[in-house]
Amino acid sequence: MSATAQPESFRKPELICPAGSLPALKAAIDNGADAVYLGFKNDTNARNFSGLNFDLKTMAEGIRYAQSRGRQVLLALNTYAQAGRVADWRKAVDQAVDLGVNAIILADVGLLDYAAKTHPQARLHLSVQGSATSYEAINFAYEMFGVRRAVLPRVLTLAQVEHVIKNTPVEIEVFGFGSLCVMNEGRCWLSSYACGESPNTVGACSPAKFVKWDKQPDAMEVRLNGILIDRFGNDENAGYPTICKGRFEVAGETYYAMEEPVSLNVVELLPEIMRIGVAAIKVEGRQRSPAYVTQVTRALRQAIDAAAANPDRFVVKPQWMSDLAKVSEGTQATLGAYNRPWR
Amino acid sequence: MSTFIIPKFALPGFVAKIGARLPQWPHALSLICGLNLVRSLGILPAETLAEIDGRTFRVTVLDTGAVATFTLQGGVFKPVFGKASPDLQFTANLSAYLQLLARQEDPDTLFFNRQLTIEGDTELGLTVKNMLDAVDFSTLRASLSRLPGFARLRDHGDSHTQTSPA
Numbered sequence A: 001m002s003a004t005a006q007p008e009s010f011r012k013p014e015l016i017c018p019a020g021s022l023p024a025l026k027a028a029i030d031n032g033a034d035a036v037y038l039g040f041k042n043d044t045n046a047r048n049f050s051g052l053n054f055d056l057k058t059m060a061e062g063i064r065y066a067q068s069r070g071r072q073v074l075l076a077l078n079t080y081a082q083a084g085r086v087a088d089w090r091k092a093v094d095q096a097v098d099l100g101v102n103a104i105i106l107a108d109v110g111l112l113d114y115a116a117k118t119h120p121q122a123r124l125h126l127s128v129q130g131s132a133t134s135y136e137a138i139n140f141a142y143e144m145f146g147v148r149r150a151v152l153p154r155v156l157t158l159a160q161v162e163h164v165i166k167n168t169p170v171e172i173e174v175f176g177f178g179s180l181c182v183m184n185e186g187r188c189w190l191s192s193y194a195c196g197e198s199p200n201t202v203g204a205c206s207p208a209k210f211v212k213w214d215k216q217p218d219a220m221e222v223r224l225n226g227i228l229i230d231r232f233g234n235d236e237n238a239g240y241p242t243i244c245k246g247r248f249e250v251a252g253e254t255y256y257a258m259e260e261p262v263s264l265n266v267v268e269l270l271p272e273i274m275r276i277g278v279a280a281i282k283v284e285g286r287q288r289s290p291a292y293v294t295q296v297t298r299a300l301r302q303a304i305d306a307a308a309a310n311p312d313r314f315v316v317k318p319q320w321m322s323d324l325a326k327v328s329e330g331t332q333a334t335l336g337a338y339n340r341p342w343r
Numbered sequence B: 001m002s003t004f005i006i007p008k009f010a011l012p013g014f015v016a017k018i019g020a021r022l023p024q025w026p027h028a029l030s031l032i033c034g035l036n037l038v039r040s041l042g043i044l045p046a047e048t049l050a051e052i053d054g055r056t057f058r059v060t061v062l063d064t065g066a067v068a069t070f071t072l073q074g075g076v077f078k079p080v081f082g083k084a085s086p087d088l089q090f091t092a093n094l095s096a097y098l099q100l101l102a103r104q105e106d107p108d109t110l111f112f113n114r115q116l117t118i119e120g121d122t123e124l125g126l127t128v129k130n131m132l133d134a135v136d137f138s139t140l141r142a143s144l145s146r147l148p149g150f151a152r153l154r155d156h157g158d159s160h161t162q163t164s165p166a
């Protein structure tokens, strides 16, 4: 703590890191994550990519690895149960409880209800895919399902985040680093429009089977189900093949009409995030490799510790920023909506 | 173990020119032997191997001029000769491959920075990438150390801490 007294709301947030595989989980824990979040190898989570995620055996091993070191495991069950298959999602809730995860991250109201009634002792978090941006929505989830934490969509300014925190008993988790999903989390139709599949339905935005990278002599073209999303010149950085980050011709001009391929990075806002009482900071990227998890966890661990030790004299180290910029999509970093002047 | 960071480098152009003229089978064979060794240790998930069985892959090292084309057939990696286009193709400089193998860099990072080109079946690419990411080096080391001649690997530290700058 610094010499200057901090407000009562001041709190050192937990660092929550992504784990798409056992080596990524170990990398997160070894480099200082307070918790990891992970998912099953199926469409019950929003990163349902071929070969990614955990079967029951590796998940049990991962949970053991984390919990024996005093860290937590949060299970993302953050897609919406599909018609006729509700039993699959309910089974995943039961398995998560049996495995002894520290919390389950849910978006679907029906599943929240099931989890709250069937496993009243389980700790439930409201997923970003639940798209709750107001304290009223969060308090509703608290009253109905006893939700203990909510992950806020990346659409609010810090002042708005503070307003939410002041008006809810639920812990608030915010995104601190990673690729941005354009400001419409949990409600995006772009991927469905192009290929009939989206994060909420099959657990993946722009599923790989619809993606075609095409090397041309002067550029790399990328198409999603035949729709040209972007052409990267040979010296230009590439990004993920999502429609929101494509370049399109609008009124005679070709540009990133929706979102630039950039990553969110809140390091310079850490003292402010602590002052308003954010409970946890989440890193995006379960689809990324252990090397990414290592680099990001290490940089954020140091930054959070430094900011918590001395929030008033916190200085951003260029090394953290360059390490984080290197692994960023588009290798650019932004503060996202947190410091947006408009609302 | 002491820290060693693999720098980004490119070998001079003449290396690739000479390399491309040399027979391609020696390094293709060593790559394939390595893959078969890893496969025989049972640390690659059987279901993912079944998914990629019958597909062809090409790994091109730009700055050495080396090209290896291979397939997985009935659970065994085998070389493929001839020019037919593979299902999946990786192209990068040697330093990028070394950084990937040491888990020092993330393939997405190298791909965004255009240091690694992946062409062909995107889903297959993702499957392979995720399969390799999921290999737990501590298990690999334990299995290797049971093989004659690999015992010395046993004393090495964990892969993801090897690259720590501290």
Ligand code: SF4
Binding pocket: A180, A181, A182, A183, A184, A188, A189, A190, A191, A199, A205, A206, A242, A243, A244, A245
């Ligand atoms: S298209 Fe963009 S905004 Fe929509 S789900 Fe995909 S990443 Fe998110």
